[in-house]
Amino acid sequence: MSKKTYATAIRDVIAEEMRRDENVFVMGEDIELLGGIFGCTRDLYKEFGTDRIRNTPISEAAMVGAGVGAACAGMRPIVELMYMDFTLVAADQIINQAAKTRYIFGGKAKIPLVIRGQQGIGRGNAATHSQSLETIFMHFPGIKVACPSNAADAAGLLRTAIRDDNPVMFFEHKALYASKFEVPDDPDFCVPFGKAEIKRTGKDVTIVGSLLYVSRALEAAAELEKIGIDAEVIDPRTMVPFDMDTIIESVKKTGKLVVVHEAHKVAGWGAEVVSEVVDGAFKYLDAAPIHLGAKACPLPFNIELENAVVPSVQQIVEAAKKVCYR
Amino acid sequence: MISKERKFWIYEIMNKIRYFELKALRLFEENKLRGSVHLYAGEEAVAAAVCSQLTDDDYITSTHRGHGHCIAKGAELDKAMAELMGKETGYCKGRSGSMHIADFTKGNLGANAIVGGGIPIATGAALAAKLQKNDKVAVSFFGDGASNEGTFHESLNLAAVWKLPIIFVCENNGFGISVPVAQSTSVENISDRAVGYGIPGVTIDGNDVFAVYEAFETAVKRAKSGDGPTLIECKTYRTLGHWTGDPQTYRDKKDVEMWRDTKDPIQLFKKRLVDAGDFTAAELDTVEEAAKAEADAAAEFAINSPNPDPADVMDDVFYEA
């Protein structure tokens, strides 16, 4: 084990996978000399050269599309988007091309492509640079979606993503890059997709959150403990595939569910979780599940406004109390 | 020929931009201001010379490096600074910060944090002007890096086939963040790209007010006579970091010093004005002092302004009659 930041964990896995497989390469804006604006490719051009750590023009549609094409032609590209908000500039190449190419061609194509970058609140980047978009990409069959909440998951999930023969969208969180965590040194350390992690066991209420909301759910759990509510906190880790079983099993035990995410509440993935839990554990539920997410409003710049739009730790606590009739 | 009055206006605007930017930088360094702040100091000749030929009825769209365009298009420093600080008194009520100043009453359709995002929008404003036959023109400001986005290419073609009254003003400041233009861009001059769309393209010294002024004057005539768009590439240089706090390890300090010390657009313009006998150095110094004072006052105004009320956060998502 080594204690590393989330950003370093990502960088190390990219380097290890590039050493292991010469078909792996990275393209993105400002990833050579600058090493990406969050340092996820820092100094890698020195070892791998600028053929494999490749600066692109500011052309997201072409970058992602070129990733799809290079993957079809036998490479394993990693496309770094400076902000995952720019997936929207490249949306056709992701949704109509990457996600569908294999299926439309009757299974002929294989697209081992990773599209990665950061998203979310925390740096005053305002409406077009602070969104949480994992939820919209879950809607389109054909792409896998990963959301690491700590450095170890970032390492393990990224390695799995790079080795996967399908397109993977890898959503990092800007507020997590500096956070440190013990990361296994094993160069084959992989976290499987579709396997949620129980971050804290508890018997009274199940709280599901991802990315930044794993630590916020844990903070809420610590608050709840003070008033005698024992919360179980689950991090799904990947959105596609989604490990609904672990959550359903937990709800069968606790009888109560709170799902929280930074993405907008409306049509957010939390609604899907509630729906599946109602389907799979209806008779175990003691209270109507609560789904928390960002208000139906773009992310504002002012920090007090930004905080007002996304769910707070206090709201998670209140929701848990409510389902526990407290 | 630029009238004496207009020269004065341009000089004044350039100084307002410069001192606004330096003040914003100071506030950022003092942790009074947060977020992504991209400064325009050193590129003032473009915004000032272009906007000196526009009225409040003409449109612009701007970029992430937008303070200069906004000020030249009539933004008041105090409301702009208040927006940078996220205050209720800011242009967007603190919703948007540095990258999104807009004032529709002045024809400023907004700065834009998405690189290339404003180019089609200016094109659409030009389409409206054409449909309404009202003699307005639209200007899209954007960087060298933005000329590699699809929106640039699609907009130039669209504006060309529809002969829209728009001027595409590319500010080639040498870099897109850390990437030098030659590494990201297929042509020697970005104006060469105009050929592909059958429109005139010119490259000029973007630190020379007179060169920008003349190129833009010609382009506006063409736009207003119904002949369609022009692409003007203004060669300039970003003498500050890409954003405040940029360590700038990707470039040679000597280049920065050379541009800052010998090609500063304000100093060059000042010398021309004094040499031509338009104004005395003392008269121009007064302008500079006034701009400095205005920027300081804007900072005071912003600091003393209230934060927006979180209870209002959902306002303005939709228009409601």
Ligand SMILES: Cc1ncc(C[n+]2csc(CCOP(=O)(O)OP(=O)(O)O)c2C)c(N)n1
């Ligand atoms: C679609 C999109 N891609 C990338 C970015 C990140 N970004 C912000 S500014 C910038 C560089 C822009 O370069 P240029 O157009 O030359 O403008 P300059 O900053 O040099 O004024 C980049 C890559 C963005 N904001 N939007």
Ligand SMILES: [Mg+2]
């Ligand atoms: Mg540039």
